Amino acid sequence: MSLALIAALPFLGALLPGLMIRAGRDACAAVTGSVTLLALVLLALNAPTVLAGDVVQTRIEWLPALGLNATFFLDGLGLLFAGMILGIGLLIIIYARFYLAKSDPMGQFYTYLMLFQGAMVGIVLSDNILLLLIFWELTSLSSFLLIGYWKHLPEGRQGARMALAVTGGGGLALIAGMLILGGIVGSYDLTVILDNKELIQASDWYLPALILILLGAFTKSAQFPFHFWLPHAMAAPTPVSAYLHSATMVKAGLFLMARLWPVLAGTPEWFWIVSTAGLITMVMAAKIAFFKDDLKALLAFSTVSHLGLITMLLGFGTKAAATVAVFHIINHATFKAALFMTAGIVDHEAHTRDLRRLGGLRHLMPITFGVALLASLSMAGIPPLNGFLSKELMLEEAAHTVWITPWAMGVLATIGALFSVAYSFRFLAHGFLGPVRDDYPHTPHDPGPGLWGAPAFLVVLVLLIGLFPMVTAAWLVDAAASAVTGEAVQSKITHWHGLEAAALWMSLAAVGGGLMALGAYPRLRALWDAAPRPEAKRIFDGVIEPLAALARGLTGLVHNGSFSRAVGVAVVAIAAASLWAFRGGDHLAGTRDLLPVEPVVLAVWFVMMVAALAAPFFHRxxxxxxxxxxxxxxxxxxxxxxxxxxxxxxxxxxxxxxxxxxxxxxxxxxxxxxPVESAPAHRLGHAAIAGVAGVGVGWLAWSMMIRAPAFDPISAFHLAQSKPGAGGTNAVNTIIVDFRGYDTFGEIIVLGIAALVIYALSETVLRSPSVTRRLATFVPEKEAGDRHPMMLVVSTRLLLPMAMMVGVYIYLRGHNMPGGGFVSGLVFAIAYLMQYMASGYVWSHARQRYDHHALIGWGVLIASLAGVGSWAFGAPFLTSAFEYVHLWPLEEFELATAVIFDLGVFLCVLGAILLALASLSRLALRTGESANTRAFDIDPSEGGR
Amino acid sequence: MEALVASAIGMFTAVGIYLILRLRTFPVILGLTFLSYGVNVFLFTAGRLATNRAPIIGTGEVYADPLPQALVLTAIVISFGMTAVVMMMAIGGHLEAGHDRVNMAAGDTDTAEDKA
Structure with a gap:
């Protein structure tokens, strides 16, 4: 159960910030953080079991017939990712509290963040791939909200839209790929799928499934050629970038590749597609990062490059390479989150992130510089930091991998590492070293510990993992790598591999080359600026814009602002589709005996038809x-x-x-x-459309009525059980209050809501100044004569108790004879409405003791209680019971709980109708008409007007 | 009898759709009401027609199908709710905008703007 709770906690936590923000920003952050902390603690409680090599599972059956179950499992890989998501999430929550400006809506921010966190945790804990897909889509949606958080910035909105289009599109491909995978195996459970490597790889559908799944993973993890969305997502607030692009969103694609590694990896297709995409991404993005001036853009391309590195390692398909990939996932998350937060601090303090305007920050922000120094040296792969350890291992793997030629992979990986060193050093040299300048937009100094605390914590991890990898990280790497590869992994991470290790020389070449590149930066930059390069955003817009224009054009054809045209098109389309469907099938001959027609019925029918047909002609x-x-x-x-x-x-x-x-x-x-507004031809066309639709519907009804039902109606059950099961002889009423009571329950709520909507609308309308002006000039019809004639008033007064008695009678007999709560409510409502008509709204309303809203509320409440009451007897919601009671001097009568439910129906119907009509009447109070305070126009006691 | 009911359903539908295609709110709402009549009676006929077989247990041997009746009963009440909501919207629109046209004027792209 605890796994489902871990996944659910962030979603539950998403409800809190909106409420807590009223208690202040500190309370809001504290509550949000404590929810994440709680989830982290729950996760930690499961950790010992997982580290011992066991898998924790939680299974909640939901729709087993469709293979859709809420099943969760936690193994080493899940533990690693869930730990990163929740752990770094907690740091981000703290950091964001101090980062966000007073004008930023913080409650909203935390809500989006928690939604995203929940979706990410859901992905890494799901055991069911359908569930995983739902969480996957949720990350796309919630990251859209996060990236576009600063709604006032066009870059934010455009970046969010691009991220959604790319990752959402990839998500669609992923759905198809996962469904194929589930189809091959015959199960949607990941644990089952992971056991069927041979079956999957032997299938003809392996390649389509692989390509579709990789489309999902590559778009999410910003792999070439889908990498372009990530730098544009940098328009988000820095806490979002630090979270999404270090530990979570972009790692989801890596997670998926690692998760499915046991069944998808190891084939030539996998090797070529995955390692090539990773390699290109790593080298290309590292080169671009070197030339970026914006701190966050530099880090964004660096992230793309490191994601490429990990993808490439997963693509190799060997156990050792996968282990290195897992190790680098941990290391990248620590130093990159710290670097993003550092960039945020610089932006926050100096009011710029442009490297050309920075420099010399070492003297002004010593603490921030310390954090940046360790984190970027780790990113560059300088010993003894953790980035060095995994980079060495990566280079070693690359050196031994044959890609086109035996040496190509090693050379290209070294070039990637070279640029990595170069941009890391540039980040430091151009940002922090050099002389202090006097033209910063804002004089920077170190912020409070609220801002530097979180990155400093991460940097401590960078250092500790770097110094003592076997103590601090190897156990987690082993657990996760064992889960990825499906075999027990015992990693040995050291700083020194000996002089004969290829990685040593590749590393030295990379560091040396990187330093030289930094030295030659001005000349390289000039070359770079002179070279033409494709602008991803323009290409993306070029593809999206025509599509959007096409969609707008198609929509505009039907929805050009004319309601009549939209309805007309819909009617014609439905009629055409029905005709096509009707002609396409075989039809049995009608065999039912038809009912004879009596003359009286024919006469009534004739009047009805004439009245209906007259409506279009006289409706003006x-x-x-x-x-x-x-x-x-x-x-x-x-x-x-x-x-x-x-x-x-x-x-x-x-x-x-x-x-x-x-x-x-x-x-x-x-x-x-x-007024007459449409041309005769127009009206004729409308008449033709209406005529065709009418003939079609009438024909359909006729075709149905002359044939017996194709299947036996289920109402045989209702008829048979009406008396013994529900205790009533009126089968219609027992269906409404008993067999299908849940439907009725929903329906009275809908009716109540409709009445409340009417009330709310009338409130809004009355509040509008233009409406008030228009109502004030309203002239009532004078021809109506007496407003409240005495005859009408007196007769409605007399009728009121009688009508009510009829209502009570109809209500009571409803269970056995025609009647019931619906009709009774309507009769009562009419009895009241007659008083309103006779004596006016003000007079009647002043005498109304019960609020209409309250009637609706009581109705729904009583109906709910009648349903919930059955729980006390261990029966499901809305189970009814009945008993026959003999009470002298009455005859024996029946008491059924369904009567209580029907009372709820009665009250709700009564309240809804009265509220709807009273809301309309309230408008009249604003007209120039005077309100009456007396029952009728004539006061009989005064003997005249 | 079946022919009479079927033709009535067809007539209600045709009149309803014709009125819905008018240009002012009130006839549109009348059209909706007509269409509701048609739909409700149509649903009712799914239980097939029968006379003197009211589904009151103990009043005969064979009964009319009670299920469509129960569904249509609630549908009739909900139709009222729908009509009332649309009517309130029509009144609000008329008071707010000063006219009761259902179609947007040419060149008008935002209905939320109050031109009054």
């Missing part, structure tokens, strides 16, 4: 249109009654009344007539 007079729609709606009710659906008849008739009332009310605020 809106009151007439309302009358027509009322006729149609009311006639549907007896049709339901005739066709054995008494519940529907009751519901239809009451909803119809409420709907017409609503529309009448709305017509107060809308024009009373619709």
């Amino acid at each position: 007079d809106r009151v007439v249109a309302l009358v027509l729609i009322g006729v149609v709606g009311l006639l549907i009710a007896p049709m339901f009654a005739l066709l054995s659906a008494p519940d529907l008849a009751l519901t239809q008739i009451s909803v119809e009344v409420v709907t017409i009332l609503l529309m009448l009310l709305a017509l107060n605020f809308l024009p009373k007539v619709t």
